[in-house]
Amino acid sequence: MAGKQHEHHHDEPTRFYLFGGKGGVGKTTLAAANALRLAATGQRTLLVSTDPAHSVSDLLETRLTAEPTAAGDNLWAMEIDPEADAKAYVEGIREDAEAAVSKAVLPALDRHLKLAVQAPGTAESALFDRFTRIMTWCPDHYDQVVFDTAPSGHTLRLLTLPSMLGAWVEGLQQQRAKVNKLQGMWRTMAGVSEPDREDRVLARLRQRAERFAESRKRLHAESVFHPVLQAERLPIEETARVIEQLRDTQIPVGALYVNRLWPADEASAFVTERVAQQNEYLAEIRERFSDFALVEVAQSARDIVGREQLNALAERLATTPA
Numbered sequence: 001m002a003g004k005q006h007e008h009h010h011d012e013p014t015r016f017y018l019f020g021g022k023g024g025v026g027k028t029t030l031a032a033a034n035a036l037r038l039a040a041t042g043q044r045t046l047l048v049s050t051d052p053a054h055s056v057s058d059l060l061e062t063r064l065t066a067e068p069t070a071a072g073d074n075l076w077a078m079e080i081d082p083e084a085d086a087k088a089y090v091e092g093i094r095e096d097a098e099a100a101v102s103k104a105v106l107p108a109l110d111r112h113l114k115l116a117v118q119a120p121g122t123a124e125s126a127l128f129d130r131f132t133r134i135m136t137w138c139p140d141h142y143d144q145v146v147f148d149t150a151p152s153g154h155t156l157r158l159l160t161l162p163s164m165l166g167a168w169v170e171g172l173q174q175q176r177a178k179v180n181k182l183q184g185m186w187r188t189m190a191g192v193s194e195p196d197r198e199d200r201v202l203a204r205l206r207q208r209a210e211r212f213a214e215s216r217k218r219l220h221a222e223s224v225f226h227p228v229l230q231a232e233r234l235p236i237e238e239t240a241r242v243i244e245q246l247r248d249t250q251i252p253v254g255a256l257y258v259n260r261l262w263p264a265d266e267a268s269a270f271v272t273e274r275v276a277q278q279n280e281y282l283a284e285i286r287e288r289f290s291d292f293a294l295v296e297v298a299q300s301a302r303d304i305v306g307r308e309q310l311n312a313l314a315e316r317l318a319t320t321p322a
């Protein structure tokens with residue numbers, strides 16, 4: 001990649017590596033491999049996976065949890081369960097919110113909450129909350145963090161989230177300020193004074209908003225997003241879209257990883273080996289799904305585009321014993 005400006009869009013050292021792309025293109029595999037590579041250079045590296053299939057545990061042959069676990073020299077890894085995180089996150093927000101406001105503003109708060117929770121997707125909010133926390137561990141505890149992120153659409157929404165949450169908390173604060181003024185007047189008149197638990201919660205929300213804003217800055221200044229794709233039609237278009245969207249989110253785009261290229265110079269040995277592995281899996285499929293008929297569809301040498309090739313495939317399907 002010499003001569004390309006990848007990873008040099010900013011002056012700060014790159015601390016956060018994000019891998020994104022369509023399902024199954026190799027994000028987890030490449031994120032893990034890059035984490036190994038960084039750790040081997042002596043940098044304290046944390047690999048963060050959100051893959052629900054526990055594939056990083058399998059890859060590293062280390063049982064991972066939602067907390068960082070040592071996985072080699074200079075290497076730590078953690079596996080986040082987005083669903084469990086999302087549940088805890090919404091619960092936390094609700095508790096904060098209920099404590100933060102008096103009954104009078106609850107309906108307004110509910111509207112805010114619904115917006116904040118629904119608009120970008122709960123799982124994404126929770127994930128971003130988690131990401132921002134992890135980012136604060138760097139550079140004190142880790143030199144670099146490699147994120148094996150969710151497929152690109154979700155990831156992008158997640159990366160643009162801070163501004164939304166910032167706005168949300170700001171709105172909440174303004175409302176609180178108004179309510180405080182009124183309550184203060186009322187308390188003065190009634191001679192009541194109580195230390196405000198609500199304001200402690202609000203302070204926590206403000207903290208969160210600040211953390212989000214900080215992460216947003218660091219995503220811009222210390223991060224690089226590596227699109228992962230395959231040399232096929234759909235991933236190409238998807239990647240073009242992602243790069244376009246990333247321009248808006250101000251996250252530098254690094255090298256594109258074009259994964260799963262056939263090694264042209266050793267094609268026949270490669271095919272032999274591939275077919276051998278495929279036959280093992282095919283045997284497993286036949287056995288495990290023996291209750292069902294299988295339609296085995298050979299891969300065409302070229303992408304299936306247009307009526308003619310589709311017809312050819314339809315004919316092949318018609319002659320497949322099912």
Ligand SMILES: Nc1ncnc2c1ncn2[C@@H]1O[C@H](COP(=O)(O)OP(=O)(O)OP(=O)(O)O)[C@@H](O)[C@H]1O
Pocket residue numbers: 021022023024025026027028029030051055151259260261
């Ligand atoms: N260069 C490669 N050579 C061979 N197999 C690969 C390569 N890259 C990825 N794979 C295989 O492809 C499959 C999908 O890879 P991986 O799990 O990394 O993709 P992903 O983008 O993380 O998928 P998901 O979107 O489901 O999280 C895995 O079985 C992996 O071992």
Ligand SMILES: [Mg+2]
Pocket residue numbers: 027028029051055148
């Ligand atoms: Mg994955």
